[in-house]
Amino acid sequence: MLGDNIKKYRREREYTQEELSAKLHVVRQTLSKWENNASVPDAEVLIRISRALEVPVSVLLDLTPEEETVDLTDELARVNEELAERNQQLQRNTLASQKRGQIVFLSFAALMVVILVDNPLASLLLVGACIALSLLILYRNLSLFSESTVSISQMKALKVVTIFNAVFLIVLLAVCGLLQAQVITLTAQQEQWLLMGVFSGLFLFFGALSPRLPYQRHTGLRLPWTVRDEDTWNLAHRIIGVISLPLTLLYLAAAFSVSDMELIGTISVIALMLYIGIPGVISLVFFWRKYH
Incomplete structure (x- = not known):
């Protein structure tokens, strides 16, 4: 991508970020954002980057010979749109990782309850609470954990399975608790x-x-x-x-x-x-x- 190419050719020319940003009359943080694909320069600045690095604009933009005649402003708009989609996906992945971490923590907590809590009924209740919270997190973030191309019917199937898992585990734990307490035989x-x-x-x-x-x-x-x-x-x-x-x-x-x-x-x-x-x-x- 554009940012990767700017970084590549800056290093080939043995420029530091401070040196190249001074040539371009921008602050180093702005150049860092371009190189990390957090934003893109406008057409005028891109031309200055091309001259400073002695690299054609078409090379920086990864354009094929057939695409070299495209309007530079339109091409930058396209790159900016791609970067926005990429950053949105990165944010989505980060949030999904946080939710997975919460589910893993609750699973570990349930395991520790089984190991450390001697009272069977208390152990069942605490494990049930951990499982219920895990399933709640999963249910509320199904779209986050799934691909964006999931259809409505597929999402419905996911929700049905998740609800079924929650109900089944709650009923199973309740039955086990009642049997343990000898309420039912x-x-x-x-x-x-x-x-x-x-x-x-x-x-x-x-x-x-x-x-x-x-x-x-x-x-x-x-x-x-x-x-x-x-x-x-x-x-x-x-x-x-x-x-x-x-x-x-x-x-x-x-x-x-x-x-x-x-x-x-x-x-x-x-x-x-x-x-x-x-x-x-x-x-x-x-x-x-x-x-x-």
Whole structure:
């Protein structure tokens, strides 16, 4: 960009910022802003920069021979617009990093509560509060964490998933708290039904919404290769949509065939591993072939 070229040729001419700014009759801070692409000089000053650095204006602006006849003022306006978009994106990235930091801090706080708090009920409440705050931050900043090209339907899917996650975790923590306090009790059969209902509901819910989730880094099948490539992300989530119903039916058939709670738990873990593993492996092969 223009600022990078000014810096490059200033260094090639062995000028300091103070020396070049003196030649241009501007303060050093102004030259620093140009070199850092925070602003652009006007047409008259750009010509002075060109003469001082002994570099054609077309070279400073990265113009091709066909573009050398364009109006200099219009070209600077275009560069200024590009810089404004770039600076806006940098501000957006900085804000997103701050919000991610808050979510990471709350996650770490939840982990420390689990380690340090002995009272199970108090631990559940504090962990629930940390999770709820994390999900609230995520929900309020979905557009910030997502690409600007996310459609209305995709954003709606993100919001639905985020709300579902919040409600599910709150209900789960509430049930665990009530069980811990012995306010409610469940028979062995009721525990089995609850476990199968939770896994089946999760499989079907995320299977229905996964193909609609846009490419981003906070909600979905976040594997090292899916978050690095949009095509890989889309493939993995389409596969989840395809396998969710048959896998749920197979899971229920296997779970109903046994009565031991430990076996049902093992079947549930295997089903979850398949739910993640099948799209994970297929998308990994796709990613590997695409880039190797």
